[in-house]
Amino acid sequence: MKFTSLTDEALIALTGLADYAQDIVNPTLRLGVTGLSRSGKTVFITSLVHNLINGGKLPMFAPYANKRIKRAxxxxxxxxxxxxxxxxxxxxxxxxxxxRKWPVSTNRISQLRLTIEFEPEGLIARNISNGKLNIDIIDYPGEWLLDLPLLDLTYDEWCQQTLSAANKFPRNKIAKPWLDYLKTLNSQANEDELIVQKASELFTNYLFNCRKDKYALSTVPPGRFIMPGDLAGSPLITFAPLEISNTPRRGSLHAMMERRYNSYVSRVVKPFFLNHFSRLDRQIVLVDALTAINAGPEAVFDLKSALTDILKCFRHGNTTFVNAILGKKINRILFAATKADHLHHTSHDRLENILKYLVEDALKRSGTSGAEFDFVALSAIRATREQIISQDNEELPAIIGIPQEGQTLGEETYNGKVEIALFPGDLPEKPETVFAENPKEAENDENGFMQFRPPLTKGNEDTIKAPSFPHIRLDKALNFLFGDSLS
Ligand SMILES: Nc1nc2c(ncn2[C@@H]2O[C@H](COP(=O)(O)OP(=O)(O)O)[C@@H](O)[C@H]2O)c(=O)[nH]1
Ligand SMILES: [Mg+2]
Structure with missing residues (x-):
């Protein structure tokens, strides 16, 4: 199967034209916000909107710093x-x-329209622009993007790839219950709904376990198995790979699995790319690089391969025939390493460099998409502050925050009320070190990073006067994503 066929192209063209007509009346920018689950999409969008509506501190967001934004x-x-x-x-x-607590995670696509009224820059611009820009924010799971390669894989090829990955360290450990069950199955046996359900359940558990902080693996397609959206329980996501020896006999387990896989690809994966992905103008990809670095080299390699697949999506999306004609394509992509407030600011640039290194390495393998790229280490809602602590005649940079209830460090279990100081450790100066042995010696819970409670802000307590959520480099991200469209 291809990313687009002739009929698909006609459909994209129609939607594209409708968007285009709308854009003339109401200038609109479609901003995709993606990233794997828990990478920080919900927090990012909530903070972005609240900071713009409520006059947050955004000195690096040029149109805002220049006081050209009237209201949002x-x-x-x-x-x-x-x-x-x-x-x-x-x-x-x-x-x-x-x-106060972090918002609940969502598992499906959603949309929000933010309108910004601004003072166009320069005399001519003031005459031709009505000074209004809609930003349609589309939040969608990164897991769905990682399904793109399935468009080119037959069921048999997918089985082969998935099984070969599952038999390698560290996945082989995680996959054991599923692989053991698989050995008891014969792909040529008669089709059987209960067997298919059981295999699918064990396979899905394996995918979920790969995502745990301890392993922090990124490539776990099919995306809807982890992020089902409205498909939970549907036959469209009830299938699994099989050990395959010959062509499927009619009525066999093999034939049944293959049929469902093909439906998934044509009825779930493809429509997502045609209806949603192909309409985006700008894109931010949120990456929880810290958790991957913390889990070790396998997780970092896997993250890089996920980034390669994501870059391929942008390249495919930008080279379809109609997109080329309509001149519609994603022209700016920002890669953002989230949760930078887990580090002291001396390590923020290092985090940014590691992300840049991973993406540029991935770019070599995916080919370029013609879009402009940038990289940032950010925290959409900053939950910590910094302090230098003297210990044994040494000045050590620490971060201070309130651990979430139930978080542990050594013998200590926290109750969600007390503040602690933590030495977050340094990231390596040379980005390539993240592929070597676990480079980061931070003070962590064994299950990953210490989770802090969200900060107190205005609306929380009268004593705090900040107009909106504190953040790290959120303004720099906004400037790259749509600063140019407000001039
Ligand atoms: N300290 C800190 N934690 C964050 C930040 N952004 C996200 N998180 C944490 O990561 C979790 C997942 O974020 P969320 O936005 O729900 O991820 P999503 O699944 O991509 O929408 C949150 O519940 C927070 O615990 C941040 O800027 N700072
Ligand atoms: Mg979310």
Whole structure:
């Protein structure tokens, strides 16, 4: 199967033209926000919107620093077939005083329209622009992007790839219960719904376990198995790889699995790329690089291969025939390493460099997409502050925050109320070190990084006067993503 066929191209062309016509009346930028689950999409969007609406501190966001932004507000979203991003719900979780908490994770696509009124720059611009820009933010799981390679794989090829990966360290350990069950199956046996369900359940558990912080593996297709969206329980995501020896006999387990795999590819994967992905103008890819670095070299290699697949999506998306004609393509892509507040600022540049190194390495293998790239280490909502602590005649950079209830460090279990100081450790100066032995000796829980509670902000407690969430380099990200469209 190809990314697009002739009929698909016609469909993209129609949607593209409709978007184009709309854009003339109401200038609109479609901003994709993606990343694997827990990479920080929900927190990023909530903080972005709140900071813009409430006059947060954004000195690196040029149109805002130059006071050309008059106001920003939410409007009803344009697409009736995508759920709305539940901004108010997420916000109230974060602002709930003593009970404040991180918003609940979502597992599907959603959309929000933010409108910015601004003073166009220069006389001519002031005459031709109405000074209004809609930013349609589309939040979608990165797991769905990593399904793109499936468009080119037959069921048999997919089985081969998936099994070969599952038999390698460290996946072989995680996959054991599923692989053991697989050995009891005969692909030529009669089809059987219960067997298919059992295999699919064990396979899905394996994928989920790969994502745990301890392993932090990134490439775990099919994406809907982990992020089912509205498909939970559907036959479309009830299948699994098999050990295959010959062509499928009619009515066999093999034939049944193959049929479902093909439906998944044509009815789930392809429509996502045609209906949503192909309409984006700008894209931010959020990457929880710290968790991968912390889990060790296998996780970092896997992250790089996920980044390669993601870059391939952008390249495919930008080279379809109609996109070329309509001049519609993703022209800016920002890669952002999230949760930088887990580090002292002396390591922020290092984190940025590691991400850049991983993406540039991946670019060599994926080919370029013609888009402009940038890299940033950010924290959309900063949960820590910094302090230098003297210990044994040494000045050590520490971060201070309130660990979430139940977090542990050594013997200590925290109750979600006390603040602690933590030495976060340094990231390596040479980015390539992350492929070698575990380079980071930080003070962590054995299950990964210490999770901190969200900070107190205005709305939480009267004593705090900040207009919006504190952050690290959120403004730099906004400037790259749409600063140019507000001039
Ligand atoms: N300290 C800190 N934690 C963050 C930040 N962004 C996200 N997180 C944590 O990561 C979790 C997952 O973030 P979320 O935005 O829900 O991820 P999503 O699944 O990509 O939407 C949150 O519940 C927080 O615990 C950040 O900027 N700083
Ligand atoms: Mg989310």
């Amino acid at each position: 507000y939410l409007q009803p979203q344009p697409d009736d077939d995508i759920p709305r991003f539940p901004y108010e719900e997420h916000l109230s979780a974060l602002l709930d005083g003593k009970n």
